[in-house]
Amino acid sequence: MFAKLWSYPKTNIERVALVLVLAIVLLAIIGPFIAPFDPLKIAFRSKLHAPSLEHWLGTDGSGRDVLSRLLHGAQLTLSATMLVLVVVVAIGCAIGIFSAFVGGAVDNMLMRLTDIWLGFPPLILALGFASALGASLSAAIWALIFSWWPNYARLSRMVTSDILSQKFIASADALGVPTHRKVFHYVIPNALDVLVVQVALDVSAVMLAISGLSFIGVGAQIPAPEWGAMIADGRSYVANGWWIVLAPGLAIFLTAVSFNVVGDMLRRELDPTSRRR
């Protein structure tokens, strides 16, 4: 399977992006173990040190090692992103697939519901959750789950409808294939392509949302090393501590862009219309 993945990139940008994505995922997993310093340890004596051999990315206003914070933050930011996506995909697809199978009035109603739900401004929701639960990463996660699931409900419903209209489903009906088997053996395997592409593209969107919410103070709070929060923290030191903002900013940028490029690449490679007949 990996070999197949490796054959997808067609340009150098794509190759670099794929490598970056894999590297970022790897760092998110092992980051905390390889971080040289304790990301939370305050050491006012070493504050605002520029990048040096001791602190590769320098220290921030409280003397914390930026590199270590970045590595811990990778895990924080990315696991938050993944949590949102996993929940959103699970709930959204369950509702979407159910809706497509049931059809008729129920289907219509559910889709109207998602329409309405999509009208909720995510930011207001986030503020709402923050005031109810106290501003924290969890609040940001809840807010995003709340506002993002309808996207997957609509997408999975559309994809499932498409699949159900195909002749191999009629063939399954003729055989008496039970509904649960249809869902797991017919619908989901054929819907994966579309879903995987959407998830890859959404990673950067969700990550930016989480970082954004942390940046404005509604999500993760300082001293948590979440990247958005790190930028917020570093705001006041831009003049004499530019590395404090640059490091997490660059990290967010690179992650978002490389996931986007990989997402586009996957969309092109997995598009069934381009597959050899």
Place this chain on the structure above:
Amino acid sequence: MAETPLPMVELQGVSKSFARRLFIQNRSFALRGIDITIGRGEVVGILGESGSGKSTVANIVTCLTGYDGGTYRFKGRDIATFTRRERFAFKSDVQIVFQDPYGSLNPRATVRASVMESLLLHRRDLDKAGRMERADLLLEEVGIPASAGDRFPHEFSGGQRQRIAIARAIAVEPELLVCDEPLSSLDVSIQAQILELFVRMIRERALTIVFISHDVNVVRLICDRVYVMNQGAVVESGPARDVLSNPKNEYTARLLDAVY
């Protein structure tokens, strides 16, 4: 012919109309009170152009869709009275092969898995190894080497996919096989191959077949009897040779005249 026992399929006055939203090109694909009988061991053709309702008949006979009026008796029993268990058993009595070889197999299932699925559902007596063995035998029977069983449908040509679809259909050992334009989407030189496959299967498995087609020449070659349909009604029926050389109905005559 000796007095035949109960016909396998008996459609009496069956009609079907479609809701507005299924209108295609301002014609509704309706059926108007048709009578069709299919006896055991027969190869019966349903000849008609698109819009004649012939595919609707296929779907009704296989219970893929319902009907609005009339009765459908299968082996003497009105299917409207079928219990849930009988409806499931029906699935192993009647199977269907569709026109489009590209859409009728699950793109995400290996070819062997597609055939094994039939066995999984209707041959509970077989364990996985048994199913695999039978699936391989069936693939070989339709001309697909068992070694290709792990491949996916897109790796096969149209004709090969049609063979696989046939294998999947006969895996349950149906008494009746409905074939809805099985040759129409295939290349000319492949049509003859699949036609030969059908002829062989009819002979070796003593299948009863409903063969739906717009191709007069093919119907004449393999069908014992034929029903000619036009705009939702049966306009003529009888022994294939007779109807297709001495038509009594005006539409049939025009159709035969037009065919090359």
Place this chain on the structure above:
Amino acid sequence: MTETLSPAVPSTAQSEAPLLEIRDAAVALKSGNRTMVSGVSLSVMPREVFGIVGESGSGKTLLTRTLLGLQDDAYVAAGSVRFDGRDIPSQGYAASARKLLGHSIGFVPQDPFSSLNPSMKIGKQITEAIHLAKGWPMGAEKTREAAIRLMGEVGIPEPALAFDQYPDQFSGGMRQRIVFAIALSQDPKLLVADEPTTALDAITQRRVIELILDRSRSHGLAVILISHNLELLRQSVGRIAVLYGGQLHTIVDAGDIGTRVVHPYAEALFACIPTREKELADIRSIPGEPVGAGFGLTGCAFSTRCAHAEPICRTAPLPLNERLAPRFSACILGRGA
């Protein structure tokens, strides 16, 4: 009932110059420069009805569209095309060929449904074609009359009323006639019809073909009829060119098929088609899968499935019809010559 109304090769063929001469034409795809069709040489006489048969993937549509300058992703890689006494230059071939489409060659493409503008009234589509061909001097009223007359000739009922209708108000058969009218509006010398009857029912199909043949007889129009249906061509045209795997294998008289020994592929193709006269025992399928255009091997594309094939068939170059003989067999073993 009509058996062959043999619009045959006109008896004046010998003295008359060919209307279309294609010499050793090859077609390649722009991306990758892969040769898909090669070695096609044939000539069509004025007023002749000529057929081209090939299964899907044989390259017949690609060849036709590229030679007419309509295929964006392919080009004429070799050979020459001469129409009505004038060579089509190889530089800027596509543009030059398309110019001919406006005046002397009418084209009926494979799918009439997408070649009609759904938001333009059909009358307007026909008058536009007339204008493009003959120029504006005709005047709006005269052009409209010409269009209505043409629509009547192709069998569109109540043409004056139909003039103001939109394509989606017509059935498939009628739309095909409209496309036909557009192709004829330029009063061409040659009509090229690519699978003009797929997706039409049998009765309509017969009507459209007879319409084309009638037109040819009455107006002296040369026709190239392209189809995968050998039996249809056998009953309708004079000579048939057979394409397979991107190669021209033979040019035969329609009447020779099934009666004389012809090229093995033509023979095999005819043998596997159910026709009115055949019984089940007469049908012999061709084993194996069709080879697509651009199959990339030397030798005869049919050699993998031919009952008469010898080892030399896979390696020797396929004979070409350099002298543009009206009847020709490219069999390496000389069958059907």
